[in-house]
Amino acid sequence: MARIRLDHIRHAYSAELAKAGTYALREIDHVFEDGGAYALLGPSGCGKTTLLNIISGLLTPSEGHLYFDRTDVTMLTPEQRNIAQVFQFPVIYDTMTVAENLAFPLKNRKVPAGEVKRRVADMLARIGLEEKANRKARGLTADEKQKISLGRGLVRSDVNAILFDEPLTVIDPHMKWQLRSELKQLHREFAMTMVYVTHDQTEALTFADKVVVMYDGEVVQIGTPEELFERPQHTFVGYFIGSPGMNVLPCTVDGSDAIVSGERIALPNGAGFKRTGKTELGIRPEFVTLVERGGPNAMPVTIDKVEDIGSERIVRARLGDHPLSAIIEEGASVPSQAAVTFAPHALNLYADSRLVDRSGGTA
Numbered sequence: 376m377a378r379i380r381l382d383h384i385r386h387a388y389s390a391e392l393a394k395a396g397t398y399a400l401r402e403i404d405h406v407f408e409d410g411g412a413y414a415l416l417g418p419s420g421c422g423k424t425t426l427l428n429i430i431s432g433l434l435t436p437s438e439g440h441l442y443f444d445r446t447d448v449t450m451l452t453p454e455q456r457n458i459a460q461v462f463q464f465p466v467i468y469d470t471m472t473v474a475e476n477l478a479f480p481l482k483n484r485k486v487p488a489g490e491v492k493r494r495v496a497d498m499l500a501r502i503g504l505e506e507k508a509n510r511k512a513r514g515l516t517a518d519e520k521q522k523i524s525l526g527r528g529l530v531r532s533d534v535n536a537i538l539f540d541e542p543l544t545v546i547d548p549h550m551k552w553q554l555r556s557e558l559k560q561l562h563r564e565f566a567m568t569m570v571y572v573t574h575d576q577t578e579a580l581t582f583a584d585k586v587v588v589m590y591d592g593e594v595v596q597i598g599t600p601e602e603l604f605e606r607p608q609h610t611f612v613g614y615f616i617g618s619p620g621m622n623v624l625p626c627t628v629d630g631s632d633a634i635v636s637g638e639r640i641a642l643p644n645g646a647g648f649k650r651t652g653k654t655e656l657g658i659r660p661e662f663v664t665l666v667e668r669g670g671p672n673a674m675p676v677t678i679d680k681v682e683d684i685g686s687e688r689i690v691r692a693r694l695g696d697h698p699l700s701a702i703i704e705e706g707a708s709v710p711s712q713a714a715v716t717f718a719p720h721a722l723n724l725y726a727d728s729r730l731v732d733r734s735g736g737t738a
């Protein structure tokens with residue numbers, strides 16, 4: 376498999392759009408390591424499919440270069456790039472049997488018959504279609520057809536990468552989990568380079584080693600699920616990952632304190648910096664504690680509502696004029712004169728939406 380390097384890639388869908396400065400991808404300069412499982416995650420229109428299509432060769436970028444290992448593949452066709460693709464909807468041959476569909480990409484590449492038989496049998500078991508191996512694909516459900524598509528994508532071992540574009544959309548919800556586990560297992564066994572587009576955070580966080588969060592035509596962070604949770608590099612990542620997302624509170628900075636609605640909050644790293652742009656303090660609801668007013672560092676809040684979500688409750692409150700969510704345990708009491716404290720280690724400071732690092736600069 377291959378290491379994929381995106382070298383200063385930009386893309387506008389027409390010369391007019393480029394002239395107007397409207398780029399679907401504004402600047403992508405990243406490396407996807409050989410054997411890594413990456414999920415491209417972001418809201419509708421952020422550029423995930425555009426980026427995937429540039430990797431597959433369905434689109435040529437307006438600017439920049441794409442490398443598979445050391446080979447510049449920017450101008451190569453999808454066939455020349457030797458990749459496997461799985462799309463949102465099934466792409467299979469209806470007149471072939473399930474087994475013939477799986478064997479097709481292998482026979483095309485002149486894989487010896489014994490090897491084809493072994494790999495097809497293995498894949499049939501993984502996608503749970505052994506009993507339908509000799510049935511024509513035509514009569515199968517959409518769900519089963521998409522499993523064949525997945526199988527066809529995964530059956531080859533000689534590809535540079537396997538690209539998935541929202542492949543589980545048509546799959547029944549209870550099967551999704553099983554197929555995701557199967558993908559993960561295959562990735563572990565064969566260390567395939569996988570790039571998986573989704574707008575579903577659960578799907579991204581359970582599938583990928585590294586999640587590539589995209590926002591408005593840019594990659595705002597590439598990180599493990601833990602990194603995205605603990606240190607969102609951009610306020611969008613904090614807001615998009617987690618349920619509810621990170622609280623983002625407008626603030627000013629005075630020395631090593633942040634000031635939110637007149638409340639002074641000591642920053643953990645004492646990051647003192649002078650800046651005239653927008654500054655915000657990020658704190659996840661998991662690290663906001665509800666307390667009685669009057670205690671040390673307690674900041675008074677107004678509670679709007681408390682939502683039950685099974686084993687926990689979400690408290691929707693306001694700190695001054697700013698909405699603030701806290702997660703508390705199911706049985707925990709909500710003080711009538713409520714205030715909050717923030718766990719110091721979980722405070723993140725942002726300048727113009729980017730995380731301020733320990734030296735006071737932005738990521």
Ligand SMILES: Nc1ncnc2c1ncn2[C@@H]1O[C@H](COP(=O)(O)OP(=O)(O)OP(=O)(O)O)[C@@H](O)[C@H]1O
Nearest residue numbers: 388398399417418419420421422423424425426574
């Ligand atoms: N063929 C096209 N012509 C012009 N603009 C396009 C074309 N395809 C996509 N775009 C625009 O490019 C931007 C990125 O689109 P893209 O489909 O890559 O986003 P996405 O993150 O995959 O969204 P979704 O999750 O809805 O598929 C959007 O603003 C979209 O309107």
